[in-house]
Amino acid sequence: MLLPPTVGRSAPTARAAGDRPVPRRRTRVLAVRESRWAAAALALFVLALPPYLLHAPAWTWAPLYAAVYATGGWGPGWAGLQALRNRTLDVDLLMVVAALGAAAVGQVLDGALLIVIFATSGALEAIATARTADSVRGLLDLAPATASRLADDGTEQTVPAGELAVGDTILVRPGERVGGDGRVLGGASEVDQATITGESLPVVKESGDEVFAGTVNGTGMLRVKVERDPADSVLARIVAMVEQASRTKAPTQLLVERIEQRYSLAMVAGTVALFAVPLLAGAVLRPTLLRAMTFMIVASPCAVVLATMPPLLAAIATAGRHGVLVKSALVMERLGQVDAVALDKTGTLTEGTPRVTDIHPLTGSGLTEDGLLTLAAAAEHPSEHPLARAIARAARTRGLRVPSAEDFVSIAGTGVTATVDGHAVTVGSPARLPGGRASHPAVVAAANEVEGPGRTAVVVALDGAPVGVLGMADRPRDGAPAAVAALTRVTGAAPVLVTGDNPAAAAHLAAELGIVDIRADLLPRDKVTVLAELRHAGRRVLMVGDGINDAPALAAAHTSVAMGRAGSDLALETADAVVVRDELATIPAVLALARQARHLVVQNLVVAAVFIVGLVAWDLAGTLPLPLGVAGHEGSTVLVGLNGLRLLSDSAWRRAR
Known part of the structure; x- marks a missing residue:
């Protein structure tokens, strides 16, 4: 699971736009708790090995091996007991039980080796998960720690970026990162916003343009009005969404977990049978117990459990890094x-930024082109639809005074209605004309003239009667x-x-x-x-x-x-x-990446099944040495985990593109 983002981190230095959209953070190995315990268990195992092999007195190596069992097995054992309280059989607990069973019949070295390898594989999984989190949390490194806020009297204050509020005005100097999502009030500059929009070149920002937290200002100075709370910025929402994604499970994973519980119970029953039946038939205790413990180890579904989520989470993280x-x-x-x-x-x-290309007042409407455009702009002004913004932009370009509108109503896919200077103004598609298109031949003729070259026609009606047609074009x-x-x-x-x-x-x-x-x-x-x-x-x-x-x-x-x-x-x-x-090109890329993830899930399940079936068959048909069974089981688990995490690399995204 991805870890919560770290707050209060100092901002990195500004960087130029480049191929890599997000800075890469890499968790240090010993910063992960599981790796520290695994390292301690390995060190103790290495210290105990020489006196054990040289047949030194037990007091020279027994305490060290006991410490190996404690340091490497305490975490998984406790987690397994907690799961057992919730009536869930955890494979971690089974591994610890198998190690203790080996020690109980004098195979202290084999049991300690199982603990060390098991702890090491758990540490590798934890490190891989942390690295997955790093690839997403690195986005937060883009956000500056502080911002220069302008007070009402014009004085400047340096405040933590997290304390900015909607409506604050901040000053962004050359080379600084923008402190919050907002809109430029004054100044002009070029801003490197590759991390948000994917544009490889800096974008000119002037008064009225939107800027985003974490983007890098160029050579000019900007005054920016904050329009989003820091916790609701684009960067913060990106991280929150991907971390939320890591807490969900795919149907394949849920199916595996349902099967795992039944399989684990069957495996325990098989272990007990493999131990009890030969004993009742007169078999020797020690080899019988070792064989049963080996069966428990190699039959455990650790690799199967790990087969599904790492590829999917790695794909989610990689897609998130690329927008x-x-x-x-x-x-x-x-x-x-x-x-x-x-x-x-x-x-x-x-592009979603159409422009007005044609203005056709209807004969008898008494309206000029400017009058028709003014009516349409007034009615559309409250709307956020791309066509509405284009009409408002055309009116501003012509320098028209647009009156305010009341009783604004927007119907998705149909158009808008508003009251302008006491008159009902409707702006919408010709297909929604009252009485149908056939009852308005003049409107139909104008609309057909506009739509012929592939443009979009918009009808403007005043008090229920059509008064003109606007033509719109998009690229x-x-x-x-x-x-x-x-x-x-x-x-x-x-x-x-x-x-x-x-x-x-x-x-x-x-x-x-x-x-x-x-x-x-x-x-x-x-x-x-x-x-x-x-x-x-x-x-x-x-x-x-x-x-x-x-x-x-x-x-x-x-x-x-x-x-x-x-x-x-x-x-x-x-x-x-x-x-x-x-960026449209990212859609086929993420589909290809998702297909790669599904292929890796299938690969992992096949690898896990082959190892389990092969090792179990060996143990039942012959005599599988406990150390070899441990190495095969844990090796397959690590192999499956690392195979899934291959999708974390930038090369995986390049292949998908």
Whole structure:
């Protein structure tokens, strides 16, 4: 399990944008408690070995071996007893019992060797888990320890970054890290925000632009108004989500744990039978007990238990370092099963920053282009939809005075309604015209003219009567065609485009990206219906959307990914995974990574089963030496654990890309 993030850590020095998105932290080996106990047990074992082999008096080596049993076996033994109190049979306890059984019949060296190897394998697992946590917690190293807060009288105070509050104004000097998520009030500079958005080059930031905690300021000075609590910053939420993911279990792991309990009971029963039956038949005590203890060791399902979670957790950590937040091991396992992808259009395949290209007041409306745009901008001003922001931006560009709106209502996939200067203004899709399109031929003609080149038409109505049509255009994201092709290669099927936009605009974009299956002019509930059709056809569907109007579809899919828009709240809450950097290429990469994780799980289960079956057969058919059984059992456990953690490396992500 990933450990809680360390707080109060000093900030590292600023770095230039580079290939590695997150600084790597590496836990020192002896900083892990299990490794300290294992090292102590190993040292004591080495000290006791010479006098034991030289047949020195027992008082020279017996206390040392007793200390080996205590230091290496106390932790697992106590944990096993605690589990037993909860009516759970822990394999750790069985290992300790086997070691004590060996010692009871005079095999002190063999029992101590079992304790040392068992403690060492446990330490390796703990270190690997800590390294997994390091790869995610390293994100917190990006956050500065302090920030320069400006008081109301203009004086400057150096305060801990964690004490910043929403509304505070901070000063960010050249070369410093931004202390909190916020918006630039004054100044201009270039900011290296590769760790958040994935952009390889610094981005120019001016008044009104958003900045994120932990990003590196360039040569200018910025005044920033804090807009998020430090505990709710993008970086903090990334770490919290990945740590939460580490506390969940995949279905495969849950199945293994259910089987483990029954298997462990059967293994104990087999051990007792292997000991009792030969004794009743007149066998000698010592070799019979050793054989039974060896059976208990080699039949223990340690490697099987460890087969599932390390690959999935390693994949979650690696994806998190590269800007894809997978919320649980269940989600990572499901991502590896995806064989169909449904893609939203606006904000997903496109940049989500459309612009107004056409303004058509209807004849007889009495409105000019500026008047029509003013009405639309006033009604859309409270909305956060990309089309609404484009209309408001166009009005600002023309220098128009936009009146305030009242009684604002937004209906997902339909449009908005508001009261402007006492009049009801509606802005929405031509498909939602009262009475249908046929009853408004002038609107239909204007909309068709706009939609012909693949643009989106938006109808503006005043007091229920259409007064004009706006044309909107958006651009595909950089790398969108390559991402669509990669999704086709990974899943074996071409993606499906599901959008509320008009068929002409959808077809125009689909032709650019190489998408053939197009479902356009959909309301949010219609997208859910499309996904249900795909799932009923036996497809495991991944829905990719921007987390706003796509929320019902994101929830209805087999699994879902949201384009996070730097961690928007709705995206984080709705989707199973979030692409923080809004980079489409990471979606096929995380699908490939999830498939790698599933392959490693299968590999691990096969390796564990082969070792257990082989060692058990050897013990039952012949005489398996206890030290060799210990080495085979613990070696397979370590091998399985390390095999799963191969996905922690950056090369694993590069292969997935």
